[in-house]
Amino acid sequence: MKAVVQNALGEPADVLKPMDIEDYNELGPGEALVDVTLAPVHHGDLQMIRTQPDILEDVGYVRRGSEAVGIVRALGSEAESQGNLQIGDRVIGFPAAGSWAKSVVIPAVAAIPVPRNLSDEIAAQLMINYVTARMILRGLRKSASEEVLRDGVVLVTGAGSVVARLLLHLLAKEGLAPIGLSRSKASATRGMAELNGAQIAASEDVDWQAQVTSLACGKKIVGVLDCVSGSLVREYASLLSDEAAIVIYGALGGTSLGIGAPEIVGRQFIIRGVVFTRWFSELSREDQAEDIRSAFDLASEMPSLFKTGGVFGLAEVQEAIAAVEAPNRDGFIFFRP
DSSP: OOEEEEEEEHHHHHHHHEEEEEOOOOOOEEEEEEHHHHHHHHHHHHHHHHHOOOOOOOTBBBEEEOEEEEEEEEEOHHHHHHOOOOOOOOEEEESSOOOOEEEEEEGGGGGEEEOOOOOOOHHHHHHHHHHHHHHHHHHHHHSSHHHHHHEEEEEEETSSHHHHHHHHHHHHTOOOOOOEEEHHHHHHHHHHHHHHTOOEEETSSSSSSHHHHHHHOOOEEEEEEEEEEEEHHHHHHTTTEEEEEEEEOOOOOOOOSSSSSHHHHTTTTTEEETTHHHHHHSOOHHHHHHHHHHHHHHHHOOGGGSSSEEEEOTTEEEEEHHTTTOTTTSSSEEEEO
16 A cells, blocks of 8 residues: 655655555454545644654654545444444544555544535545634633733734634634734735635735734734744734733744743733644533534635645655645645545
């Protein structure tokens, strides 16, 4: 069976390669074998490859990929007897560790049946992006009161990304006032066209800080939802109100925050990190099910939020990585085994 594997710690382009590995021989009682149709390549996947080797000593590699859509080929005895899944079902594997492959084994409880009206391209990128957005908003509300949020403005960085566009949409839908910040004017223009009424500035403009202040219309910027981090934090910190909530969920611009303790202390900023994996441990089954229902509803309502930027075969590892990291990318990148 063909799979994309990592054999050392380093840059994804250097340490990822397609490999023929053994197919699955036996399933555990609660497992499902899924033949992968599409598997997304997330920025988070690439960051994990750079920082978390997890190389299995006995085989010398680790499989990569974290989410997929595919068809159930086989079920373990317990999963089959429960009757929640059937062979032939189209499902999202969330999570699906090792999904950059012809097939992947996942816990049956991680297999989410896909509505018929949802395309593979949307289904394959839906859950991690939507759940991440929801966890970010939960983190924001842990850090700022509803009254403060309703009286102020929330800045959303990386506004060209799927998660950021989801955040802009969800914040506006909840009656809050978001302002997006994209890297380029082209990305900002696309975002404003997709999200009718969205306000997005571009950091490539030398006066972007003045633009953000103008878009705030005199309201205080009381929160930031930031996937960029690095030096950008220093650049937007001067725009924030005292006691603003800075919610960090990525490090596309660097692994440090770019501001020092004296400024954090003096202005009483509230800094919170958010990671989507806490969804599995912190939310009840009922709340998880509600998020899944809401994700499907949104995907049906606004499919334009979930674009495809390119599809690559498992042998095209270098091309897929380059596409993910290309500036002004418009849409998600996938492997199609």
